[in-house]
Amino acid sequence: EAGVVQSPRYKIIEKKQPVAFWCNPISGHNTLYWYLQNLGQGPELLIRYENEEAVDDSQLPKDRFSAERLKGVDSTLKIQPAELGDSAVYLCASSFGDRTFFGQGTRLTVV
Amino acid sequence: AQKITQTQPGMFVQEKEAVTLDCTYDTSDQSYGLFWYKQPSSGEMIFLIYQGSYDEQNATEGRYSLNFQKARKSANLVISASQLGDSAMYFCAMRVLSMNTGFQKLVFGTGTRLLVSP
Numbered sequence: 001e002a003g004v005v006q007s008p009r010y011k012i013i014e015k016k017q018p019v020a021f022w023c024n025p026i027s028g029h030n031t032l033y034w035y036l037q038n039l040g041q042g043p044e045l046l047i048r049y050e051n052e053e054a055v056d057d058s059q060l061p062k063d064r065f066s067a068e069r070l071k072g073v074d075s076t077l078k079i080q081p082a083e084l085g086d087s088a089v090y091l092c093a094s095s096f097g098d099r100t101f102f103g104q105g106t107r108l109t110v111v
Numbered sequence: 112a113q114k115i116t117q118t119q120p121g122m123f124v125q126e127k128e129a130v131t132l133d134c135t136y137d138t139s140d141q142s143y144g145l146f147w148y149k150q151p152s153s154g155e156m157i158f159l160i161y162q163g164s165y166d167e168q169n170a171t172e173g174r175y176s177l178n179f180q181k182a183r184k185s186a187n188l189v190i191s192a193s194q195l196g197d198s199a200m201y202f203c204a205m206r207v208l209s210m211n212t213g214f215q216k217l218v219f220g221t222g223t224r225l226l227v228s229p
Contacts, residue, residue, distance in 0.1 A: 003155075009154075033216075033217075035217075040221070040222075041219075041221055041222075042115070042202050042204070042219025042220055042221055042222055043156070043202075043217075043219050044219070045216045045217070048212075048214055048216060050214075055212060055214050056209055056211070056212040056214045056216065058209070058211045058212060089154060091154075091156060093156070098144055098161055098163070098206075099158060099161065100146070100158070100217060101158060102148070102155060102156035102157075102158075103155065104153060104154050104155040105154040105155065105156075107154065
């Protein structure tokens with residue numbers, strides 16, 4: 001069974017440019033998360049979806065970040081415009097029951 | 112406050128020896144879950160083991176066991192017979208109820224880097 005798939009694995013962009021990350025959760029997992037992991041830190045929740053509904057986006061900086069999960073399957077996280085401080089790893093995860101499974105993440109570098 | 116504390120930034124262990132990674136937590140919830148994840152240099156967070164707050168027995172998964180001491184609010188990970196491939200970052204996490212939304216989320220510690228030497 002395939003795990004959580006994210007793309008791209010790495011992305012380098014100039015500041016003020018837009019960027020988008022894609023995530024395909026494990027089949028059958030209705031709950032999808034986007035986490036932000038800064039260097040030397042643990043992941044922090046950005047947004048949680050139940051099917052296509054964003055049920056917890058309280059930590060998402062809505063002035064520049066947006067996310068969508070059309071049809072309740074795969075999801076896209078967008079940053080526009082990117083800032084230097086957005087350089088981090090963006091992790092997607094999905095869960096069913098007690099277990100949460102993560103993808104390999106997208107490492108974003110803003111220069 | 113709902114918080115995970117990992118006080119060991121780095122740990123060293125020799126191959127085939129056992130190692131304990133420390134984790135303490137703070138929550139006022141009666142029902143919660145505790146997790147350990149491994150993050151190798153590839154970046155993926157790999158689920159290792161889970162302990163529910165009402166589970167009376169310590170969780171075990173192969174070479175991993177979780178030493179759950181509820182009164183002390185600790186959930187240490189024990190890796191027996193360390194292997195070179197165990198070298199990675201290890202994160203302790205707690206499933207908590209978000210006060211803002213009523214939905215659950217994972218709160219992570221800052222991690223412990225484990226290095227296994229031959």
